[in-house]
Amino acid sequence: MLARFTPTWMVRATYDIAPKTLTALGVKVVFTDLDNTLIAWNNPYGTEALREWMTALAREQIQLVVVSNNSHKRIKKAVAPLGLPFISRALKPLPFGLKRALRQYHVQPEEAVMVGDQLMTDVAASNGCGVRSILVKPIIDSDAWTTKLNRQLEKIVMRALKHRHPELKFRKELINGQHN
Template sequence: MVLNFLKPTYCVKSVYDLSVDELKKHSIKAVLTDLDNTLLAWNNPNGTVELHEWLKETREAGIEVIVVSNNTWDRVKKAVGGLEVDYVAWSLKPLPRGILKVLHDRQLKKDEVVMVGDQMLTDVWAAHLAGVPSVLVERLIESDMWQTWINRFIENQAKKIIYKKDGVIFYDSLTDAIEAKKD
């Protein structure tokens, strides 16, 4: 398929649907995640109770959550300040630079991480270029920062081609997404 580089490995509703048990079952040591509209709604800098619970569970399980963002260092530092997560800013997605930096710095293998994001043109493509599994999630809120609008337009056209018949199907868990992929 022409647009395979934009097709995610898995699709789940939100980053919170990646349970600790499922991540451990698949030997995931680090969840790399986009920031805006994936981990945090861009207009909610404090995050939700659900986010803080998920971060606590992953931390207690020894699974690191690392933000890989195209935003500036100042913006990301401010956004994740109260979340106790590490981050890479100016990652230049869809270039794999930020993902590869995390793999190198943490000495992680490509199958020990997943890259989670709400955009195919940045997050999923970067994961493909880095050779790591990608997890596409629904965006947390419908509105986006203005810079994202053109990506969303292109992405919607790509989705029509990639998911001709049924559209994107978002699963309730990683296990559900993996099982569906086997069928």
């Protein structure tokens, strides 16, 4: 059961994921959660660090796509200033949204990664369809009310994961070839 929630890698922040490392890993598309992964859930405009990361991804010819459980309207409004494509109502932790994204962007699971801040949704969906996952710490400590229950369950699952896999820890950067 814990395998479903085990991330491939753990990195402190989304913007610490080096696009050159992703290229070396054969990644063509980065799927990312929206709230508290790409942008703070209560600040839809993003940051300069996000824009710099997006530019670095583009230089490496890596497509960035938001895959979120949010409604089409909510995501469209949030990503409009960033000009990002998205998949709404992804139904994470089920793999349907990620499978749809793989088909839409014509990539195999090994050519993609999913970046997210939740074990219970992002990592579980990734593992459900064979996409490597990168768990990141939430951008801010507060969550939308809908996420608070998941966070409590996540603490229990993370304790069990760390007990079984003591090597699991957040790192400053993604290191090519080094899985947690």
